[in-house]
Amino acid sequence: MSGGFDSNPFADPEISNPFQDPSVTQVRQAAPPGLEEYNPFTDGKPTPGGVAPKTAAPTLNTQPAIMKPTEEPPAYSQSQEQSGAAAELLRRQEELERKAAELDRREREMQSLSVSGGRKNNWPPLPEKFPVGPCFYQDITVDIPVEFQKTVKIMYYLWMFHTGTLLANLVGCLAWFCVDPSHGVDFGLSILWFLLFTPCSFVCWYRPLYGAFRSDSSFKFFAFFFVYICQFGVYVLQSIGIAGWGASGWISALTGLNHSVPVGIIMILIAALFTSLAVMSLIMFKKVHGMYRTTGASFEKAQQEFATGVMSNKTVQTAAANATTRAAQGAFKEQI
Known part of the structure; x- marks a missing residue:
């Protein structure tokens, strides 16, 4: 029994090698040429018979493909907390610089x-x-405090421009009077406007503005607004240039252009100066009014300042004391 298990079945001469079977051998001979050289684990195709096998291409040491973005990545953006902290630091720095300048x-x-x-x-x-x-x-x-110095300087330069325009108006009216003697009134009024408006404009609206920003006075702010709005109306009338009013405005310039072209051109330039004064005055009026609203001034404070100023005036105090004394003396005499 054990001898049967230990025996080699392929050692029997009657049992031949199965791969040497005639049917298997016939199929192998009928296979297409080159099939026996085909390796399924390679990328190459079986080489047909009579053709030399292809040599494998050398392997290139390539880097892995990396996708490049078409746009640059956005810059690093701070969070809202960081932006708020930076803005707060800038505000504090500006405030410290302003206090240091003050x-x-x-x-x-x-x-x-x-x-x-x-x-x-x-x-x-x-x-x-x-x-x-x-x-x-x-x-x-x-x-003047630092934050208001620029505005006060602009108003001072505007007053100087106002004075120069009045002087140019005097020259223009003189030229108009030379070509047309019937306009002597305009020349005389131009002299009057120059002598009158130059000091009055400085005292009546520039100095109140200067004092308002210097001492934060509500009363001086109101004085400036009242006089300056009247000054703006005068600029508008002068830019119009009604004949006989002593201003080389647009109407007077067109009239002078009919008598003399050079004189008309001079008067047109002066009319443009008056128009520029009116426009700049309106712009600065709005700017000063915006600053006035930020200073905390009010009509009530203006009334208190006026009352305080009147009562602190020595002349008023003397007059009030005399009136009180006379009233007391009269009441005493009536009782006697």
Whole structure:
């Protein structure tokens, strides 16, 4: 029994190798040439008979494909908390710089007062030998807070432009009078407007504006607004140029152009100056009014300042004391 299990069945001469079977051998001989060289684990195709097998292409050491974006990635954006913190730091820095400039201004003001022994009038800048001295003290960098200095300077330059326009109007009316003697009234009124409006504009609207920004006075703000709106109306009338009103406006310029072309051109330029004054005055009026609203001024404060100023006036105090004394004396006499 054990001998049967230990025996090799392929050792029997009657049982031949199965791969040498005639049917298998016949199929192998009938296979297409090159099939026996085909390796299914390679990418190449079986090489037909009579053709030399292809050599494998050398393997290239290529880098892995990386997709490049068509647009640059957005810059790093801070979060809302970081942006708010940065804005708060900038605001505090600006506030500190403004306070430092204000302290520097006050320090320079104290130094100027200590050196000069008090404020001395310095405007208008007149020679020392001139018989009339300066009437006002003006120093924008010392008196006016930093945030308002630019506006006050612009208003000062606008007043200077106003004075130059009145002087040019005098010259234009003189030229008009030379080509047409019937307009002597315009020339005379132009002299009057120059002599009257130049100092009055400085005293009536520029100085109140200067004092309003210097001392944060509501009453001076209201005085400026009232006078300056009237000044704007005068600019409009002067730019129109009604004949006989002493202004080289558009109507007068067109009339003068009929008599003399050069004189008409001069008057047209002056009319353009008056128009520019009206436009710039309206713009600065709105700007000053916007600043006035941020200063905390009000009509009630203006009334209180006016009442305080009136009662602190020595003349008013003397008059009130005299009136009170007379009333007391009259009442005493009536009782007697």
